[in-house]
Each structure stands twice: as structure tokens, then as C-alpha cells.
Amino acid sequence: MAVLFILIFKLSKKFSMSYQIEMVNLNQLIDKNHNYRRFKELWDLNLVKKELEKIEIEKGADFKGYGIFRLFLCLLVQFMENLSDRELEESLRSNLASKWFCEFGLLEKTPDYSLFTRIRAKIGTGRLSKIFNILKDQLRAKGYMSEVFTFIDASHLISKANLWQERDKAIKEKYEKLNNEILPKVARDKDANFGCKGGDKFWYGFKKHTSVDMQSGMINKVAVTKASVIDSKGMKHVIPTQGAVYADKGYCDKNARAAAARRNIHLAAVKKNNMIGKNKDLDKFYTKLRSPYERVFSKTSHRVRYKGIAKNQFTAFMEAIAHNFKRMIVLNEIYPPKPA
Numbered sequence: 001m002a003v004l005f006i007l008i009f010k011l012s013k014k015f016s017m018s019y020q021i022e023m024v025n026l027n028q029l030i031d032k033n034h035n036y037r038r039f040k041e042l043w044d045l046n047l048v049k050k051e052l053e054k055i056e057i058e059k060g061a062d063f064k065g066y067g068i069f070r071l072f073l074c075l076l077v078q079f080m081e082n083l084s085d086r087e088l089e090e091s092l093r094s095n096l097a098s099k100w101f102c103e104f105g106l107l108e109k110t111p112d113y114s115l116f117t118r119i120r121a122k123i124g125t126g127r128l129s130k131i132f133n134i135l136k137d138q139l140r141a142k143g144y145m146s147e148v149f150t151f152i153d154a155s156h157l158i159s160k161a162n163l164w165q166e167r168d169k170a171i172k173e174k175y176e177k178l179n180n181e182i183l184p185k186v187a188r189d190k191d192a193n194f195g196c197k198g199g200d201k202f203w204y205g206f207k208k209h210t211s212v213d214m215q216s217g218m219i220n221k222v223a224v225t226k227a228s229v230i231d232s233k234g235m236k237h238v239i240p241t242q243g244a245v246y247a248d249k250g251y252c253d254k255n256a257r258a259a260a261a262r263r264n265i266h267l268a269a270v271k272k273n274n275m276i277g278k279n280k281d282l283d284k285f286y287t288k289l290r291s292p293y294e295r296v297f298s299k300t301s302h303r304v305r306y307k308g309i310a311k312n313q314f315t316a317f318m319e320a321i322a323h324n325f326k327r328m329i330v331l332n333e334i335y336p337p338k339p340a
Helices: 035-042 046-056 068-081 085-094 096-101 114-141 164-172 231-237 254-262 280-293 309-334
Strands: 003-011 017-025 149-158 193-197 201-213 218-226 244-247 266-269
Touching (some): 035 068, 035 096, 035 309, 046 068, 068 085, 068 096, 068 114, 085 096, 085 114, 114 309, 149 231, 149 280, 201 231, 201 309, 218 231, 218 309, 231 254, 244 280
Parallel strands (some): 149 244, 244 266
Antiparallel strands (some): 003 017, 201 218
16 A cells, blocks of 8 residues: 655744654545545445456456556546546546556556557457446346336437548449448448438437436446447347336337337337327326436437447446446435445
């Protein structure tokens, strides 16, 4: 444990100098109510650590002496604070709370920004999915997630604001149109494509499908697909194992009904105006139930930093972990655990 020596000088009226030395460790410098301290109190990361340590025995694992678990904690800080790799490097170097959370010593050298890209690739989306489920099991054990009522929705992820380079390349190769059929032949990101929502909203990139437990407002499942995948077809990736699902008009078709039927789930989706059996009062009730959980999607960024579905799926998992952590702090304050 790093110890800080504080040298305090006192100057008397007779200009005689006296001083005292005080020893303070890094743990004492972090406020007892700091969110990072609460994170470690509320979550048990031992199983996460065991899962990550499997990477360290793999051939070619090089973590610059920091250890994979501490570097994973660095990534948690990055997504909790929405930092770039360079900003994360600066935070670890100058922020005492970040140092403490990531288990670095007070004077210990912290990682360079270039290491974080390699760590994300080394952990990978598959292993991060296991870690996400490990943490989700803790939420279930504490009663924060029950999958009785679930809200499902999809949001757009923009990869690029313009496609002039892709257009010029398509013209050069004599393609008549730049559509989802031609894009993989001219774009650098082979996974991204055009998406449309509502007939008047178009973007180039991906789509993020998310299910939110309506008991706690925590994210239960999250999946990233191509932008062209319609909401109802993406539902199969995030549908819960039981209960009822509340959704908007994008989920009132046969794809969503089939996905719900396979899990024996009640689908409560708002119907379109031209559908037979539309009940406006019932749809208003569904909309009122869903509205508090729309904020989960409104607070997240719709711009992606990385290319490909795998890297953006990794980001989606990390953002979900960060969201659940922040939500758990709020719920723990409102409903504090009963003393044993």
C-alpha cells in the first residue's frame, strides 16, 4: 500500500521553523461516499477476477506487469466516466480516486493509452459477455432483476456522418447506386450499413437492441446488429426468459410475436393505427408504463468509436455494466439493505 508523507512547516513569530511528518495512505484520501468506493462495496468482483485470470495463462499475454484485472478496472473507469483512451491515461496518472479504484500505488507508474486497445481485444466480446452475466447474476441474487416485466427497444448508432469517400469509390468502380448491397464492397467497415426508422430517419452504422428490467431500470441484455436489422428481428437477441415484454410499434409484427411465442412470453406491444384490433386506451396504458424507461436510451451516446459489430458489442456491454452500477447506487440509497 502506497504511503504519502506530508511535510507540514510552521513558522513562529521568532522565525524559528518547526515541522511535522504525517503518514497517509491512498485509501484515506478517498472520500468514504465516493462512487468508486460504493462500487466495490456493492459488487463482488472475485468471480470476474477468476474469469479474467484465465487470459493470463494464454500464450502471448503481455500486460506490461499491470495484470489483466487491474487493466479491466481501468476500462470500467473509462466507460463510467465516458473517457477516451488518452483521457483515461491522464485520469489514472492524476486522479487519486482512479488510482485507488484500479489498485495502483500512489507513485506507481500507470498504463499508457496504447495498451487499452490491446486489452479490449485480449478480453474480447465473448469473455466480456460472461463477465456481464456474472454481474447480472449478482443483481438477480440481490433482487434487483426478476424478468417479470421487461421493456425492449432499439436505438441507432452512427458510424460516420458522411460517406463521400465511399460514394467516390462507388462511382470509380462504376456502381450506379450506393446501397446496402454495394456498401460492403466500397466501405472500410464491412459490418456497418444504412438503417431507417419511421420512414424519415436514416443513418449509417449499427443498431443497438436493449432489454431493461422494469423493476429496477437495469439493463438485462444488449446486442449490436447491422443498422438494417429491423427492431422486431433484433428482438430475439435480447428477449428475456420469462414474463411480459412491453415495446413500441416496431414490435407489433409476426417476427416479434414468433420470438415471444418461442419463450412463452406475453408481448404487450403498441399496435399501429391501421391494425385490426387496435385499442387506443390500452396502447396509451402501455406507453405510460414504458415512458420512465426511455431515459435509458436517451442518455447514451449514439456515435460509435470503433469499426465492426464485435468492438461495438464490447462497448455496449461495458456501457451496460456502467449503467447498472450507477443505477444500483441510486436504488441502494432509496432502498438500503436491511441489517442482518
